[in-house]
Amino acid sequence: MKKTLLAAALAAVLSPASAALQAPEILVLSNRADLVSGGDALVEIKWPAGAAAAMAKISLNGAPLNGVFAQRADGRYLGLVTGLRQGANVLAARVPGAGAEITLQNHPIGGPVFSGAQLQPWTCSTTSSPSLGQPLDAQCNAPAAYRYMYRTTTGQFSAYDPTGPVPANMTTASTDTGATVPYIVRIERGTLNRGIHEIAVLADPARPWSPWTPADQPGWNHKVVMQFGAGTGQTYRQGTPESVLNHEALSRGFAVVSSSMMVNSQHANFVTVAETVMMLKEHLAERYGAIRYTIGQGGSGGALLQYLVAENYPGLVDGLRPTQDWEDSISGAYREFADSAAVTAAFTSSPLTYSNEERAAIGGWGLANVNVFNIENGRVGDYMRPDDGTQCAGTASYHPQTNPAGTRCTFQDFMSSVLGLRPDGKANPVFDNVGVQYGLQGLLEGRITPEKFVDVNLRAGGFDIDGRWQPQRSEISGEMAALLHRTGQVTYGKQLGNVPILAIRGTNNNDYHYPFRTVVKRARLAAANGHAGNHVYWITPVQGMSTLARMDEWLSNLQADTSGAPLAQRVVASRPADLVSGCGVSGTFVTDLAACDATYPYFREPRTVAGDATTVYTMKCQLKPLDRRDYAGVVFTDDQWAALQSTFPSGVCDFSKPGIGFQENVPWLTYAAGAGGQPLPAPPRSTALR
Secondary structure: OHHHHHHHHHHHHHOHHHOOOOOOEEEEOOOOOOOEEOOOEEEEEEOOOOOOHHHOEEEEOOEEOHHHEEEOOOOOEEEEEOOOOOEEEEEEEEEOOEEEEEEEEEEOOOOOOOOOOOOOOOEOOOOOOOOOOOOOOOOOOOOOEEEEEEEEOOOOEEEEOOOOOOOOOEOEEEOOOOOEEEOEEEEEEEEEOOEEEEEEEEOOOOOOOOOOOHHHOOOOOOEEEEEOEOOOOEOOEOOOOOOOOOHHHHHHOOEEEEEHHHEOOOEOOHHHHHHHHHHHHHHHHHHOOOOOEEEEEEEOHHHHHHHHHHHHOOOOOOEEOEEOOOOOHHHHHHHHHHHHHHHHHHHHHOOOOOOHHHHHHHHOOOHHHOOHHHHHHOOHHHHHOOOOOOOOOHHHEOEOOOEOOOEOOOHHHHOHHHHOEOOOOOEOOOOOOOOOOOOHHHHHOOOOOHHHHHHHHHHHOEEOOOOOEEOOOOOOOHHHHHHHHHOOOOOOOOHHHHOOEEEEEOOOOOOOOOOHHHHHHHHHHHHHHOOOOOEEEEEOOOOOOOHHHHHHHHHHHHHHOOOOOOHHHHHHHHOOOOOOOEEEEOOEEEOOHHHHHHHOOOOOOHHHHOOOOOOOOOOOOOEEOOOHHHOOOOOOOHHHHHHHHHHOOOOEEOOOOOOOOOOOOOOOEEOOOOOOOEEOOOOOOOEEOO
16 A cells, blocks of 8 residues: 555656756846946847746845746847946746746946956046037946938938927838838937947837837837948047948948947047947847848948957857958058058168169059058058147157156057057057068069168168157067967968958058958958858949848848858858959949959068068067078178178068967957956856755
8 A cells, every 4th residue: 555655656756747948048148248348238038938927026136026027029038237246147037847047247337347457547428529428427428319310302310309390301211120210310418438439220219128028119120230430540539430421331221339449549449449349249239139230331441440359259249241341450450551651761761763663563553553551651650659749648648858757648558458568668569670681572583682681671770669760670478479369469361261251452552451452351361261151342332232231131131041050151151142353344243353453453562572472470570690592593792691691680470380389369358467368267157046
């Protein structure tokens, strides 16, 4: 009898009806759980089958939170969790028989999240037009403000008053989702990560916004154009965003986003740029709704920011649309400007006369484009000199006589949270030209004489810690070279292989935005991935060609690809068959790339002439001894050879070997613990409660 009762009891315990439930899953939708900011997060709870959700108990740091969660129109159980304290917060969800929790790490809305120590001093710009009023704190936070614009029948944007009558000249917008709505644009102006941002999107002022009722605002297609601003500058102030009144994007239904922290002429630090992009996307998800994908836009400094963000913080930008191409700040602009300044110093100090043909042979430029030396020489101060003339921190800026302890305006000082500082408080130099043989290829091709090859290298010199010319070459440590690669200052190309890229290749060889930069970018993609199939470029596209429309099509295809293949393969497979590289010639789009290069030629740059590969990865070269046999067909006099030995006492660059410190960059580094960075751990996941 006892055995029978025991068997019955065991059967009851083990029956499906009374078996333990699976733990619920708590998903932080607006960001990684350890990277949220601003005190809130959009969260979904997935209840296990058979759970009594009506009896759920949800808590934040032990306090009840049921009221913010509900089953939404799409059937999902969502809530906007607010009131997060700075640091760790425990969100728990329980139903009878099961439970789970997840820890959310909340960061200030003024940052930082992963970019490390914030630069000081910092001047607020919240009163810039349109004013947000006086800042609330030292991080320049201010309440958000909203204004409305409408599109007129004559193709202009004009101020719109949502309380007044509908303007007779208002037009409509037909989005790519098929919605036709009044062409009214809501512009949010707010503060985040010590910057000022604006978000523009088609909107009905009479209807609410929430992340779970997309039908209330049919004008938004849930896609985002993220604008990256041009130029290069290091300003210790909040600054202002670019205009977000982008008709092509808005009329299709895109949200258009800009932040002063994403304008390279104001804040040339790609880590804080990436952080700002992440925080803005979190804000969009929490206040506007789910994002399908994010498309980058920007030229020159805005182009290199797209590459740097996508390479180092993959997933933040889904498709890139660079114009006026660059590789990156360090190996594209900084190093080349310094090379040009060094060679220009040689030309200026030499008793010899260098013809334009000889200058072109040394620089790699076309014969008609040798003025690029002078143009680039004029920009070197923007990167290297602590007193660059911009007064980057106002009266607190460095001056060698009147304020030697002031804020230094160099590129590397602005990146000090990433690259670190010397014991004297100055940032380490990042330019090295030890062993670089300027004009080597020109010498071997017979375009410059041995005399001038020796002369230009003897006189080129380098730069000191304050960016002033010096007779000796510039040198960085092997550790700094490795850091430049590891932290992604030099775009390697591996992560970029996972992103669709549709670039506009320039045609102007008489400017530092010359077309060879696109060639370099494709060479890096091929070196890192074995191909450049995810990269398409257009030269002078013909009327009607739209990088936005084609990128949208490409990303839509990619999103629909559920094959499970590696992302890099899916990116290439998803590219529309007719989306190919080419150029516009007399109003016709030509896909014969040889014909395009003949019509729109490109040349080289000083480091490739010095022997580096087209990838120009090398930030500090390995050296080899001087050897006359390396100069086939060139005869040096004994005096010339002695001069070369004096110029290169440690040897010359051996570009057949990888540069010192060369390595693939490490994505998703955090600098919260200091310069150099550490990889973020895997994203947190909810764990079962016992």
